[in-house]
Amino acid sequence: MIQQLINKIQKTEAPIVVGLDPMLDYIPEQIKEKAYKEKGETLAGAAEAIWQFNKGIVDATYDLIPAVKPQIAMYEQFGIEGLIAYKKTIEYCKEKGLVVIGDIKRGDIGSTSAAYAVGHLGKVTVGKNTYKGFDEDFATVNPYLGSDGVKPFIDVCKEEKKGLFILVKTSNPSSGEIQDKLVDGKPLYELIGEMVSEWGREHMGDSYSYIGAVVGATYPEMGKILRKLMPKTYILVPGYGAQGGKAEDLVDYFNKDGLGAIVSSSRGIIAAYKAKNYEKFGPEAYADASRQAVIDMREEINTALVKGGIK
Numbered sequence: 001m002i003q004q005l006i007n008k009i010q011k012t013e014a015p016i017v018v019g020l021d022p023m024l025d026y027i028p029e030q031i032k033e034k035a036y037k038e039k040g041e042t043l044a045g046a047a048e049a050i051w052q053f054n055k056g057i058v059d060a061t062y063d064l065i066p067a068v069k070p071q072i073a074m075y076e077q078f079g080i081e082g083l084i085a086y087k088k089t090i091e092y093c094k095e096k097g098l099v100v101i102g103d104i105k106r107g108d109i110g111s112t113s114a115a116y117a118v119g120h121l122g123k124v125t126v127g128k129n130t131y132k133g134f135d136e137d138f139a140t141v142n143p144y145l146g147s148d149g150v151k152p153f154i155d156v157c158k159e160e161k162k163g164l165f166i167l168v169k170t171s172n173p174s175s176g177e178i179q180d181k182l183v184d185g186k187p188l189y190e191l192i193g194e195m196v197s198e199w200g201r202e203h204m205g206d207s208y209s210y211i212g213a214v215v216g217a218t219y220p221e222m223g224k225i226l227r228k229l230m231p232k233t234y235i236l237v238p239g240y241g242a243q244g245g246k247a248e249d250l251v252d253y254f255n256k257d258g259l260g261a262i263v264s265s266s267r268g269i270i271a272a273y274k275a276k277n278y279e280k281f282g283p284e285a286y287a288d289a290s291r292q293a294v295i296d297m298r299e300e301i302n303t304a305l306v307k308g309g310i311k
């Protein structure tokens with residue numbers, strides 16, 4: 001799957017992933033009204049609204065992008081109905097040829113991680129039958145329980161030819177409270193970066209490992225260090241746009257081959273119609289605003305890569 005992701009990034013010339021984080025506040029009134037008319041102001045109504053909203057964005061952008069990243073919390077808040085919308089979104093994106101990164105940030109003791117891995121990336125056995133639960137192509141994993149919490153995910157990826165993005169340095173303001181602490185004279189994120197690189201060495205695709213890392217766009221100096229520390233690791237870079245990450249900060253997350261990083265934006269794309277630059281689209285044309293925001297993001301990143309001597 002890592003090679004498929006790379007091929008799509010090369011074909012679209014867009015090292016971009018659209019984050020499908022559909023908060024109700026971002027959803028235009030006309031979509032909510034229709035969904036509530038059909039299913040009431042209920043969890044089912046909310047789930048219908050987020051599904052219709054997602055479908056609009058996917059239809060408007062799928063030809064421009066390699067991948068999407070639905071964030072499961074945005075669906076889970078609506079209980080089972082929300083999870084059905086999550087699954088429908090995954091299936092629809094796959095039908096459209098997109099790689100799906102499930103942003104689930106799981107990680108637990110080994111036996112529990114194994115169940116998460118099976119449910120999201122693998123198959124579950126029921127009597128004589130096997131079923132795929134959510135069936136994302138990649139998942140985000142929290143490694144802070146240690147290697148026994150990560151290994152079951154790696155095992156399932158190896159079997160299913162899927163992949164992971166493991167949290168190394170997260171984009172949020174307080175990530176340093178824990179992740180920057182020095183351990184044996186080294187920041188903890190470097191230690192985790194070395195572990196991810198090591199796991200990756202044993203699980204290679206053609207040129208990059210299918211065990212990737214997450215490094216926030218908001219910490220470019222750390223991104224530069226981690227890029228060197230994990231040369232064969234694909235880096236998922238969230239924090240672009242809404243959290244303040246800028247294209248020129250992202251150059252050092254890439255390798256000289258022009259590959260090695262994929263930049264994620266959620267609110268900046270899906271709620272573009274609410275931003276000043278895209279106001280002219282209005283809520284009716286929210287999906288067209290998202291398309292324009294993808295085109296602009298691709299342009300910004302590619303321009304920065306050319307300037308930085310990467311492309």
Ligand SMILES: O=C(O)c1cc(=O)[nH]c(=O)n1[C@@H]1O[C@H](COP(=O)(O)O)[C@@H](O)[C@H]1O
Nearest residue numbers: 071140170171214216238242243265266267
């Ligand atoms: O794993 C992630 O995707 C992630 C890691 C991280 O360090 N920071 C981070 O913001 N994210 C996710 O990336 C998305 C960011 O959304 P925007 O800030 O709207 O682009 C959310 O779904 C976050 O959960």
